[in-house]
Amino acid sequence: MRLKTWLVAALGLGSLVVLIAVSMLVSAQRAQEIYAQLDELNAHHRQVEANLRRLRSDVNLSGIFVRDYLLDIARERAPEYRQQLAEFRRTNMATLAELRTLVKHDDRIASLQTKLEDYWEAFDPLFDWTTGEKILRSAAFLRSEVVPRREAALTIAQEIEELNNANVAIQREEVARRYAAFRAGLQRLLWQTMLLGISVAVIVVVRLRVLERRSEDAEHQMRELSQQLVNTQEEERKNLSRELHDHVAQVLTGLRMELGRVERLSPAVSPAVAVRPNTANRVRGSPCTLLRPGRRTRWTR
Numbered sequence: 051m052r053l054k055t056w057l058v059a060a061l062g063l064g065s066l067v068v069l070i071a072v073s074m075l076v077s078a079q080r081a082q083e084i085y086a087q088l089d090e091l092n093a094h095h096r097q098v099e100a101n102l103r104r105l106r107s108d109v110n111l112s113g114i115f116v117r118d119y120l121l122d123i124a125r126e127r128a129p130e131y132r133q134q135l136a137e138f139r140r141t142n143m144a145t146l147a148e149l150r151t152l153v154k155h156d157d158r159i160a161s162l163q164t165k166l167e168d169y170w171e172a173f174d175p176l177f178d179w180t181t182g183e184k185i186l187r188s189a190a191f192l193r194s195e196v197v198p199r200r201e202a203a204l205t206i207a208q209e210i211e212e213l214n215n216a217n218v219a220i221q222r223e224e225v226a227r228r229y230a231a232f233r234a235g236l237q238r239l240l241w242q243t244m245l246l247g248i249s250v251a252v253i254v255v256v257r258l259r260v261l262e263r264r265s266e267d268a269e270h271q272m273r274e275l276s277q278q279l280v281n282t283q284e285e286e287r288k289n290l291s292r293e294l295h296d297h298v299a300q301v302l303t304g305l306r307m308e309l310g311r312v313e314r315l316s317p318a319v320s321p322a323v324a325v326r327p328n329t330a331n332r333v334r335g336s337p338c339t340l341l342r343p344g345r346r347t348r349w350t351r
Contacts, residue, residue, distance in 0.1 A: 062250030069246055073239035080232045084225060091221045094152060098214045101149040102207050108142040109169070109207075113200050116173055120188035123181045132177045139170045153210060162206040169199040 112135060119131040146166060150159050172195045179187065 062246075062253060066243065066246050066250055069239075069243050073236075073243060077232075077236050077239070080235070084228055084232060087228070088225050091218065091225065095214065095218045098149065098152050099211070101145050101152065102211050102214075105142060105145045105149065106204055106207055108138055108145065109166075109200055109203055112138045112142075112170075112173075113196060116176065116196060117192065119176065120184050120192065123184065125181060128177050135170075135173055142166060142170070149210070153214065156210070156213065158206055158210050158213065162203065162210065165199065165203040165206055169196075169203050172196060172199055 115131070115135060115138065119128075119135075122131075143166070146159075146163055150163075153159055176184075176191070
């Protein structure tokens with residue numbers, strides 16, 4: 051069973067349309083995945099940076115606040131300074147907890163928490179000092195207790211930031227790799243689509259060429275058959291004309307011979323009188339036999 055041209059073209063073009071649609075859907079889905087991953091990566095990086103920046107800011111501000119408290123010799127404002135410092139500590143611990151949810155499976159977060167707790171606990175004895183103790187011990191306390199703990203916490207925060215930047219760089223490389231794979235897949239789909247389109251075009255062209263050749267062969271055969279039919283009809287006309295001519299000639303020849311015979315047998319009778327009855331009688335009684343049309347005349351003497 052031969053496939054029809056329209057069916058072959060429809061199947062090929064339908065496959066081409068389906069491949070283009072599938073390639074577009076797959077490309078759009080992969081592009082959306084890559085965009086979502088990149089957006090998530092940027093959002094995570096921004097959140098980590100924002101928390102680290104807020105954490106460092108709280109630590110620095112708390113150091114300045116403690117320094118202001120040590121320089122203030124009035125003890126009446128000690129509860130206010132304590133409350134404000136407690137607020138700094140609460141905010142700092144909340145930021146650290148949020149940072150722990152963003153940076154998982156990292157021992158630096160636990161170490162940072164330990165350093166920050168030591169840093170904030172170092173401020174507890176300050177609010178029990180007298181004015182003289184503040185004047186005598188503030189400089190040494192800041193130099194030996196506050197600054198080292200603050201630097202240790204800030205150093206760990208810096209390490210976490212560097213780790214976050216390193217993770218972002220690794221994830222960006224992964225995104226770049228996926229994007230390269232996406233482009234390769236897109237190019238592969240493009241080549242497959244082009245190959246299928248070329249295949250469909252070649253099949254349709256070849257099919258049309260075969261049909262065109264068959265049409266030309268059929269037309270040539272029809273011309274030959276028509277010419278043969280015309281020749282056959284012409285030959286039949288010639289044969290029919292020849293047979294009719296021979297038959298009429300034989301009949302006329304037979305009649306003329308009969309007329310001549312009648313004239314020889316009746317010399318005394320005038321031709322005008324003798325021809326009609328004698329001819330009719332002789333024709334009826336003559337051994338000459340006329341055949342029906344289409345047969346040759348047979349006669350005997």
